Amino acid sequence: MSKERNVDLAKWSGPKRPYDLIKELVIALVVVTLLIGACAAIFSSPDERAVTLQQWSQTAPSDFVATTTGELAGTTISAAYGPPYNNAAEGLKLGPLKLQKWSGVTIPVNPSSDFVLTPLKSSIDPDVATARATWLSASTDQQTKWAQDYAAAIETAGDASKVTVDATFGPVPVLANGLLHLAQEGSLDGLLTTEVTPLPGDFTMPMLFLADGGYFDELGATKHLHGDQWGMMNETGSYPGQSWLWMFSFLYQIEPFKSSENADSEIFAMLMLLTLGFVFMPKLPFINRLPRLIPFHRLIWRRYYRDNNL
């Protein structure tokens, strides 16, 4: 297939047949529209209500308090993320390439301040204001010790409400419960989205906070949306989802990607490579000869082959 044949290049001078292009398009449009309309009427579409911080705090208060404590301790996913949110880590690598690090911090997020301490300014509880002032006046080491001790106590007790609060934890229990109350009354959802403008369109802050908790993750698992459940191509309910992302999802199921710390960047790179192969497929040796080697084309043009005794 390296040398172009005249018959492929030239305007076809062989037999022709009538072909009404516009009629074909109109018929296709009518048939496809009816098919889509029927699918929409029969199968509808999923509309699982979005999760709010209020819902999280009311349904799983202990998880909410533990996550808040984790934000103060700097141990959550967001707090330890790296670019584009902060410099807490370098992020993932692609061999020697540190693309995540090099991309820089373009969406600054300081979880302890943005998710906890700044929203708590809105609390009318004087104990919260005192606790906030105590926290801010303490050294970083002291802050971390308070938060880590409280996080450990919650983990040991299994529930934040069962922890016996004492001075070991400093102001952390008051701060965490103060944020819990803000969330339960519904204020926190607004506070985390209106820092830039009162008409929000950016949900980075509440979504990062929500995703740091166990509640959101468990919801994803029950809706078969986890990566090991081929979640990338699923959607809620029994709908086809983004089935066209099957290759993306498939790579997460196999080694070496499955157990790699840099799976995200490696899979992305692999897909870019496959995409290049897809675009330049006609130029790839052997691949571009497959249509000749496996003669599906004889099925496609069977009438032509039959009429011409080929």
Next chain:
Amino acid sequence: MTTMWTTKVRRATIEKIDPQDALPDNQPSYVASWIYVFGVATLAALVVIIASGFVLTSKGATWWHTSSVGHYWNSVHLWAVELFFVFMVVHLWGKFWMAAWRGRRFQTWVTGTFCFLGSLATAFTGYLIQGDFDSQWIATQAKDGLNSVGIGSFFNTLNSGQALLLHVALLPFVVGIIVVWHIILVRKNGVVPPLDAKEIAGGGK
């Protein structure tokens, strides 16, 4: 040699295509297979996607959560996208097994692949702006993949406003241009002959 820009553009565009090629009323005899239906079916599904997208856009991003009529239009949009991809994938496989890039049709193949890739990005941003649990989940999961290679610095999946504008303005515009370009190339170059079509005298355009 003309110096007029208008003349140059006309010669480079309109005069390059024979009216009979642009809107043909006949085709080579080999253009007789069900596989050809999938190209036009893809186009028809795209028309429904755009039309239902217009309705959803005109009523606002949250309309479909509160109105049964809106929910139906959302369902139309969703199923149009699902069928669009089914038709397009069959069309692409068909073109592969036909080795449809022959006869200097490589550019047609490339624009087709760009249509597919552009559609992936457009569909992805659509999933991000539904305003439901799916959007939340997809946004939080996808951010890690994009951040890992630095793309997250430019495109924040958690920023619904950015995803909304990409989905209803920028990406449809880009995909639309590529689709039109693809169709022009298909009409200009004609339908590729069968792999074993007999050589004909002459050659060249």
